[in-house]
Each structure stands twice: as structure tokens, then as C-alpha cells.
Amino acid sequence: MSDKGQFQQGHQPEVQHQPLPGLEKNLKPRPIYDHLPTPDGGAQLYKAAGKLEGKKAIITGGDSGIGRATAILYAMEGADVFIAYLKEEQEDADETKKLVESKGRKCYLHTTDLRDRGNCKKLVDEAVKKFGGQVDILVNNAAYQMMVEDIKDLSEDQWLQTFNTNIHPYFYLAKYVLPHMKPGSTIINNASINAYIGRPDLLDYTATKGAIISFTRGLSNQYVGRGIRVNAVAPGPVWTPLIPATMTDDAMKQFTSPMGRPSQPSEIATCFVFLASPDSSSISGQTLHPNGGSIING
Numbered sequence: 001m002s003d004k005g006q007f008q009q010g011h012q013p014e015v016q017h018q019p020l021p022g023l024e025k026n027l028k029p030r031p032i033y034d035h036l037p038t039p040d041g042g043a044q045l046y047k048a049a050g051k052l053e054g055k056k057a058i059i060t061g062g063d064s065g066i067g068r069a070t071a072i073l074y075a076m077e078g079a080d081v082f083i084a085y086l087k088e089e090q091e092d093a094d095e096t097k098k099l100v101e102s103k104g105r106k107c108y109l110h111t112t113d114l115r116d117r118g119n120c121k122k123l124v125d126e127a128v129k130k131f132g133g134q135v136d137i138l139v140n141n142a143a144y145q146m147m148v149e150d151i152k153d154l155s156e157d158q159w160l161q162t163f164n165t166n167i168h169p170y171f172y173l174a175k176y177v178l179p180h181m182k183p184g185s186t187i188i189n190n191a192s193i194n195a196y197i198g199r200p201d202l203l204d205y206t207a208t209k210g211a212i213i214s215f216t217r218g219l220s221n222q223y224v225g226r227g228i229r230v231n232a233v234a235p236g237p238v239w240t241p242l243i244p245a246t247m248t249d250d251a252m253k254q255f256t257s258p259m260g261r262p263s264q265p266s267e268i269a270t271c272f273v274f275l276a277s278p279d280s281s282s283i284s285g286q287t288l289h290p291n292g293g294s295i296i297n298g
Contacts, residue, residue, distance in 0.1 A: 003032075004035060004043035005029075005041070006032060006239065007038075007041050007042065007043055007261070007264065009260035009261060010260050011260075012253075012255070012256060012262075013027075013029065013239055013243075013252070013255065013262070014028060015249050015253060016028060016252075017244050018244045020246070021086055021088055021089060021144075021241065021245060022243075022244060022245030022246075023064065023089065023092055023241055024063075024068065024092045024241050025091055025092060025095065026241075027239070027241060027244065031064075031065065031069075031239045032264040033069040033265050033269070034046050034099075036266055046073055046266065046270075048076040048077050048078075050077060051078070051273060051276075051278070051279065052078050052136075052137075052277060053077070053078030053079075055074070055078065055137055056079065056131040057074050057135075057137035057139060057276070058083075058123070058137070058139065059071050059082070059084070060140055060141050060142035060169065060173070061084070061141040061143065062083025062084060062096060063083060063085035063089040063090075063092040063093035063096050064085075064096070064240065065238070065240030066141060066190065066240060066272075067139070067141045068099070069264075069265035069269035070141070070265075070268075070273075071083055071096055071107065072099050072103065072269070073272070073273050074105075074273065074276070075100040075104070075107070079105060079136075079137070080106040080107070080108075080131065081100055081105065081106070081107050082107075082131065083108070083110065084110045084114065084123055085110075085142075087111045093109050094109075097109055108126075108130045114172075114173075115161070115164040115165055115169070117172050120172035120176060121172070121176050124176040124177050125176075127177075128180050133180065134180070135180045135181055136181070136184070136185050136186070136276075137188070138174065138177050138181075138186075138188070139188050139190070139272060139276075140170040140188070140189045140190060141190040143165060143166045143190065143208075143242070144162055144165040144166060144205075145162065145242065146162075146205075146246050147201045147246060147247055147248055147251060149200070149201050151203060158204060162204040162205055162207075162208055163204070163211075166212070167208045167215065170189055170212060171215065174187055178223070178228070182227075182228075183227025183228065185227075186230070186231070187219065187228070187229070188231055188232070188272055188275045188276060189230070189231070189233075190233055190235070191209045191213050191216070191232045191287060192209040192234055192235060193235065193289070193291045193294060193296060194209050195210040195212070195213050195234060196234065196296035196297075201251070212232060213234070213298075216231060216232040216285065216287070221285060229281075230284060231275045231280070231283060231286050231288070232286070233268065233272060233288050233290065234287050234289050234291065234298070235291060236262075236263060236294055237255050237256060237257050237262040237291075237292065238262055238263040238268055239262045239265070257291060257292025258294055259292040261292070262292070263290060267290055271288045271290050
């Protein structure tokens with residue numbers, strides 16, 4: 001069970017490490033995926049309002065972290081979801097499926113490596129088949145990072161892996177899914193605060209997140225006139241399996257925000273609900289910044 005005390009100011013996860021890609025089931029404490037904070041630092045269940053009733057959503061990296069929370073809140077709002085993940089993440093994906101189904105919606109599982117453009121095409125084809133030809137929402141969320149302090153030590157192979165994971169699939173999936181979308185559909189890309197602050201020990205990751213912002217703006221300009229909106233979310237520190245799988249002891253000790261704690265996946269997922277729903281009908285080409293109070297003017 002998740003520790004709802006994580007919403008209290010000053011909460012800091014203990015230093016811990018996992019092998020890549022990291023599993024939510026092994027995190028201590030478990031991230032919060034369907035509750036939001038109360039003024040006293042407690043927690044309350046997310047209150048759904050049918051904002052996505054009957055919608056069909058593809059979510060990459062939907063097994064854990066922000067992807068899991070988004071899948072669950074989408075289900076609570078009435079959407080069926082199709083989540084993509086790595087085979088090493090099967091246990092997390094199975095749990096997410098159970099959680100989505102407990103909300104009364106369908107959850108389709110798809111194991112794949114999105115670095116292969118052919119796999120991106122297969123993902124879309126399978127989702128379209130499962131959804132009966134309808135795709136209303138694409139959430140590009142899957143990502144890779146690994147801390148390296150100096151460009152001299154950043155290998156060319158890691159640079160390519162980061163770009164092949166973090167930005168190229170966003171292009172492929174958008175390209176393949178758009179023919180199946182109709183006016184009112186949305187694409188939401190997960191970026192990062194690092195695109196705005198230029199984090200030095202995540203140079204390759206930061207570069208891909210900057211590319212995602214520009215990709216979001218350009219694609220929005222192509223499609224907003226056709227009734228399809230494209231936006232981004234740029235989270236700050238948020239407690240997910242990626243953190244213990246990729247960060248050093250010192251980085252984890254400093255893993256916080258101006259509000260005095262990291263965000264929880266549920267707090268980021270609300271942005272993905274907003275951008276997928278009619279509530280954001282006049283917003284496209286923009287980026288939301290759930291980062292705990294960092295002012296980035298972007």
C-alpha cells in the first residue's frame with residue numbers, strides 16, 4: 001500500500017537503488033497513484049467527473065509511475081487504456097491492469113521496445129484493433145535516463161539510446177496514430193523541468209526533453225486547425241521507479257522541490273486528465289509545469 005504521508009512537507013524517500021528499468025512494486029514507499037493531498041498533509045481519493053467517458057487512450061510506460069497514475073485516473077474518468085511497457089516490467093503492468101479494471105474499465109497490455117520504429121507501428125495497429133478503430137488520446141510517456149556528470153564521460157551509445165527511447169518513438173507513434181484520430185482527439189507528451197533548467201548531470205536526457213517541447217509546438221501548429229490538440233507536461237521531481245534505477249545517493253538526498261517534497265504520480269496525472277478532456281479545449285502547443293513551485297518562465 002502507498003504511504004499517504006508522502007504528501008507531508010519535508011517528506012523525503014530513503015536512499016535506495018534498483019537495476020534498470022526499476023519496478024514500482026519494489027519502491028519504498030510505494031508511489032501514490034489515485035489520491036491527492038488535503039490541506040493538512042493527508043490524502044483523499046481522486047474525485048472523477050466522467051471527463052473521459054467512452055474515450056480510448058494509448059499510454060507508453062503505462063506500467064508504473066506517471067504512466068500508471070494516468071492510466072488509473074483515465075479509467076476513473078471513464079476511458080479504456082492500452083499500455084505499453086518493457087518485458088522486465090510485466091509484474092508492474094499486471095498490477096496496473098488489475099487497478100484499472102477495478103475502476104470498471106478495460107486495460108490492454110502490450111510488451112514492446114519502442115526504440116524500434118516497427119514496434120511503434122505494431123503498437124498502434126494493435127491498439128486500433130483492440131479499440132475497434134477508435135483512438136482518442138495518445139500519451140507519450142516512456143523514457144530513459146542515466147546520470148553522467150561530464151560530457152567527456154557520456155558515451156555515444158548512451159546518447160543514442162536516450163534519443164532512441166525519449167524522442168524518436170514520440171514521432172513514430174504520433175505519425176502512426178494520427179490517421180486514426182478525429183477532431184477532439186489529443187496527444188500529450190511527457191517532457192521535464194530539465195528542459196528549462198538545463199540539468200548538467202542529465203545532459204542527454206535534458207536534450208531529449210527540450211526536443212519534446214519543440215516537437216509538441218510544431219505538431220500542434222500542424223494539427224490544431226484540424227481539431228486535434230497537442231500539448232506537453234513538464235514534471236519536476238516525482239517519485240517513480242526511474243529515480244532509484246538511475247540516480248546517485250547524493251541526487252536522491254536532494255530529490256525535492258520548493259514545496260518541500262517530491263510530487264507523487266497522481267499529482268502529475270491530473271495534468272494529463274486535464275489536457276485530454278474538454279476542459280482544456282482552447283489549449284494546444286502548451287506545456288503544463290507540475291514541478292512543486294519552481295519558476296521556469298516557459
